[in-house]
Amino acid sequence: SFTSLTGDERPSGVALVETAGGVCSPAPSGALQCDVLRPLRLPAILVGDPKLGGISTTIASLETLAARGYDVVAIVMSGSACGNVDAVEQYASEFNQVGGGEDARGIPTFALPPVPERRIVGDVVGHGREIYEWLDDGRDVFDALLTHATSWHRERVRKMRTAPDEALRTLWWPFTQHDATPRENVTVIDSRCGEDFGVYSPDSNAIELRFDGAASWWTxxxxxxxxxxxxxxxxxxxxxxxxxxxxxxxxxxxxxxxxxxxxxxxxxxxxxxxxxxxxxxxxxxxxxxxxxxxxxxxxxxxxxxxxxxxxxxxPQVRVLALDGSYHGDTLGTMDMQAPSVFTGPLQTPWYKPRGIFLRPPTLQMREGRWGVIQPERGPLPGGGGLAAVTTHGAREREEGWATREEAFDHETRDETPLAKAYRAVVDAALDEAEADAKENGAPPVAALVMECVLHGAGGMDLIDPTFQRATIQACRARGLPVVLDxxxxxxxxxxxxxxxxxxxxxxxxxxxxxxxxxxxxxxxxxxxxxxxxxxxxxxxxxxxxxxxxxxxxxxxxxxxxAEAQRMYRDPLINDNLVEMGGGDARAASGPLRVGGGPLRVGGPGPPRLRLRELWDEHAARAISALPCVKGVTVIGCVLAIELEDSVGGGGGGG
Ligand SMILES: Cc1ncc(COP(=O)(O)O)c(C=O)c1O
Incomplete structure (x- = not known):
């Protein structure tokens, strides 16, 4: 209910959440109050400090709130002999906030009469009747503050309500057909909070949390x-x-x-x-x-x-690349990609595929077991006659594996006939390219370029690691540099x-x-x-x-x-870390850290860390057995569920 926003047409009320101490005073958990309250996105009224040193305290509090994304609606201060009000007012009048627009520049400061001195009343220290007089004296200021806060709030709601129209009028979204985007499909994001967006819902007239299932394009x-x-x-x-x-x-x-x-x-x-x-x-x-x-x-x-x-x-050169890899939308990266709806002539007639594209085998969990899925044969979609090389026909142990780890057991899998078949396919493609270069002057293959382990934008396809290893090894044997995306x-x-x-x-x-x-x-x-x-x-x-x-x-x-990399890698911050051997990274965090600093570099160094599996394996297995599910891919932070397509052929334009 704290996040409920009252529009014009509903009866309005005001709720004040008063914090104890200052914005950085700790809450019972030890976390700062400004951090604890931040997810609620309540507008803040900052009560300034009229005492000596209070200009600094007030401005520091304002900066702290702004850095956390709070909207500071007003500053209210009682008068004092120190001149704090004037100084704070001047500073705040120029203070710019997120999305405030030109009219909203500056935060108003409301000056109350000086608060009466506290004194001994009976046997306690406090205020006597004079505090009521002070409240009376300040009535106009309180009224003005309330009027300002109410109109600020209405303006906030208005902006969120009209944002879709303005967006449809002035913005150009990537990957979006504007004509097929009705107004009600436009999501107004008020803020981000961990794994959730705070989204304005016109139906409930409230800010609701929505899980960001794509981690905002995996960032x-x-x-x-x-x-x-x-x-x-x-x-x-x-x-x-x-x-x-x-x-x-x-x-x-x-x-x-x-x-x-x-x-x-x-x-x-x-x-x-x-x-x-x-x-x-x-x-x-x-x-x-x-x-x-x-x-x-x-x-x-x-x-x-x-x-x-x-x-x-x-010479002009080509690369060896994978069908389904995505490397970006600039003209150069498009040329490293196999033809698709994203590279078609409608997007740019400049597209010139500069690759020999291998169509890779993938791994997926189907009905509870991991197995290799061989790619379809045939030309590349939209392909201008380009054929994809596939490993179709290479056979894997029919039974697949109970766990993904077994599919990543390179020592065992490198010795299988499938691994040898993969290598033969890649070698044959490279032999052919070499002959083509020699005999017909075709551009030689100069490098291997591929997404590593998983095709993300291409559909969350987990590429068979044995195939990627064979491809890397084949390229390395011919002196081709290996570029991983x-x-x-x-x-x-x-x-x-x-x-x-x-x-x-x-x-x-x-x-x-x-x-x-x-x-x-x-x-x-x-x-x-x-x-x-x-x-x-x-x-x-x-x-x-x-x-x-x-x-x-x-x-x-x-x-x-720099900070993000340290943060992920610090077992004291990231409790999902485990040591490669299965040990507890937190327990090992003592020896891992040198003088409280970052991990050691070079030499034998600390053990490599891994994230523990973030998805419930049993649940993923059960999902993969559902009749409407074709297969499940689960690795690290990624869980992708491929549904049976009863209608048939989604197509890249979908
Ligand atoms: C594997 C891969 N390479 C390259 C890119 C392009 O990155 P950016 O969107 O930052 O240009 C992406 C974006 O999704 C990607 O997934």
Missing amino acids: QGASKAEQTRLVRAASAAAGRYGHVMFPENVHAPALDAASELLKGAGRDWATRVFYSDNGSTAMEVAVKMAIRTYFVRKGFIPSPEKASDAADFL EVFAGIWRLGAEGAWELLGEKPDVSCYAKLFTGGLTPLAATATTEEVFDAFRGPTKQNALLHGHSYTAYPIGCAVA
Whole structure:
């Protein structure tokens, strides 16, 4: 009922929730009151402090509330000889809040008469009759405050009610057919609270919590309590740096986030971190890096110094990629993807698939057991004659596995006929490409590019890890750099910090975004080995990596990324962590931490951590046995349920 919003047409009332002490005074649990009350999204009336030092206390409280996303509707202060009211009023009159709009700039300050001194009344300290006189004297101010608060509230409701119309008029949503989006389908998000959105419901005229089942495009990783930790990192970096350009510059957040990535997802393979803004650009730069590495490895560029001289003679190249992988929507990333409705001529006639696309076998739990699902044969959809290479016909143990772990038991599975069949398919595809390059001048394959372990946007398909291992090994054997796209799968989403760990194969280049910043700021990283970095060294700028973005390595994003990575990895904060051997990561948190600082890097180091299974396996098994369910995929934070399609053929346009 605290969140119920009363509109004009209903009888109105006012409820005041008075906190004890200041906004940062602890609640009984020890958490700060401003954190405990935050999910309710109650508008705040800040009672200022008229005493000596009170300007600072009041302004600090205002900043604290604003940093947590509160709407501060008004400040009310009793007068004093210290001049606090004037100072606070001046500060608050310029205070800008989220979504306030031009008219709502500034917070009004209401000045009450000075509160009478407390004195001894009978045998207690308190106020006598004069407090009633003070209330009387302040009546006009209280009335004005109530009028202001009521009209503020009406305005809040009005804005939420009209937001869908304004959105339909002025915004352009991604992946959305506006003509097929009726007004009532537009969700008005008032705030986020851990795993939920606070959504305005016009029916109940209230803010309701709705579970964010897609973790906001898989970016979210912080609990309601830990969100504040990331906000703090962001505001400290914003306050200190704002934005600063990056080439030949360095700042602490850039070093901090890189160091966390190299000791986390990049541990044991990566030595360099290149920053960009989002997953798509991280992938574009990854492919640029991989192609140069290929040229150097194959001797097209005899030495990095010669890179610019040789540029005219370098061939066009292709990549080996997977049908169903998604790497983004920029023109470059589209070319790494197999044809689909997202790359069709209606989207852009510039699309030019630059891949040999393997159609991968997947794993799914069906009727309680895990098994390999071989892909369909046939040309790629919308494909311009492009055929997908499939592993169809390769046979797996018919009985499948009781647990997913068995399907990820690489030692055993690598020896099976299926693994050998996978390798043969990949080798045959690469042989054919090599022959095509030699005989017909077709672009040679220069790199392997694939999403790691799970096709996220492509439908939550868990790719058979034995197939991905075979593909990586085949490419490595031919000197092709391996680019993994861990934008979705990396940084714990599938239970391991680096998704490559689940494959037991290290990449040459890998991309991280989404969870990298805990869902707070957009930032991506392309991590590489030293060999890849070396491919761009040389005496001139021409053969350097001439790629960057205005906001490359912006300090706010880096500060959040550093904090998010530490937060996930700290067993004292993240109680879902377990040690690889099944031990309790909390119990081990003593030796894992060095001087209270982050985990040790290099050498034998601390044991690698995993997330405990977050979904109830028995429930997932039972769901997979339901007649309306075709199969279930469950790994790390992901639970995907594929329903039987009785109508037939959903299609990419659905
Ligand atoms: C695997 C993968 N790669 C790349 C991207 C593109 O990332 P962004 O949307 O940040 O450009 C996505 C986005 O969903 C993704 O899932």
